[in-house]
Amino acid sequence: MIFTTTTEYAIRGLAELAGRSSDSKSIMLDDLVAGTTLPRDFLAKVFQRLVKAGLLKSAKGRGGGFMLARPAHEITIKDIVESIDGPIHLDRCAVGLDKCNDHQPCPQHDLYQPIRQRLKDYLATTTVADLASSLKTKQAWQKIIENNAAEKEKQHANGKH
């Protein structure tokens, strides 16, 4: 994977949040992680960082929880990654030959450049809203698959009779 575990949690957490809570309504951590494999306590730390970075708003006490600081379609993966890891460092030479940059490129740098650029574009244009809808699509499939499995099980039981 191209992200760290922490960054991945941030991305998944925001995607869940956008998918589960309606706009301008906050959701509690316990509700957000329910049914996911997201680690509650660790995600809490990650969300604290996202609050400080201005991607999330939080509220303590009863009725508290987290909500997006701006619309889901205005938060990109790039925003998330940079909130966690700091400025994206994709500009370094892909193969670790330092002192390579756009001013002083090496052949590898030029070859890798188009890939880097596409990655950057992807990160800069894909938003939390996109991710949330991807999540929903995935969840829908999951159900279909489970149903199919149940159906097969049923047929199998009948056949045995």
Place this chain on the structure above:
Amino acid sequence: MIFTTTTEYAIRGLAELAGRSSDSKSIMLDDLVAGTTLPRDFLAKVFQRLVKAGLLKSAKGRGGGFMLARPAHEITIKDIVESIDGPIHLDRCAVGLDKCNDHQPCPQHDLYQPIRQRLKDYLATTTVADLASSLKTKQAWQKIIENNAAEKEKQHANGKH
């Protein structure tokens, strides 16, 4: 960066090796890291792994050292990465929505697929020979830059006279 520090050392180490030693002649670690920022002892460990993976051959004792197990143009970055990290895991969903794969893609998966493919192609087609020549190009530049700096310094001194 998209590689771990360890993998990056492996890549840089092999590039240096291919650049410094003529074919079918081994080079010692101490010579290989001279003038680089590669950490000698840690690289030794990394090279041990590459020997076991079949990318390098090693020889103990006098006249010993390391050499490529096959021609530089037949060792790809992919080979190196897989020797260190195991099979490349780029196939996972880019945004960590698990249960996504080519059979069961989600929208993000499809969007990210072309980027992933290009990355894979790059890793599978770029060889140690390419990296070595990139290194040499870079080193040539480095010299030019240093010369320019020295020249300027000289002019500056003259001007002051």
Place this chain on the structure above:
DNA sequence: CTATAATCGGATAAAAATGTCCTCTAAAGA
């Protein structure tokens, strides 16, 4: 005001990655 409910934030632990050192082993040359 009090009890409850939520995040915040510090402390700490566990695990993984990275880095260092030292002895063992194998090979070559005197």
Place this chain on the structure above:
DNA sequence: TCTTTAGAGGACATTTTTATCCGATTATAG
């Protein structure tokens, strides 16, 4: 054979990442 020289490999140290826990803080409801 003996000495020197190289990597091999084990032990250990350090740092970073990931994970967990708990009291403090803040807000709400009654």
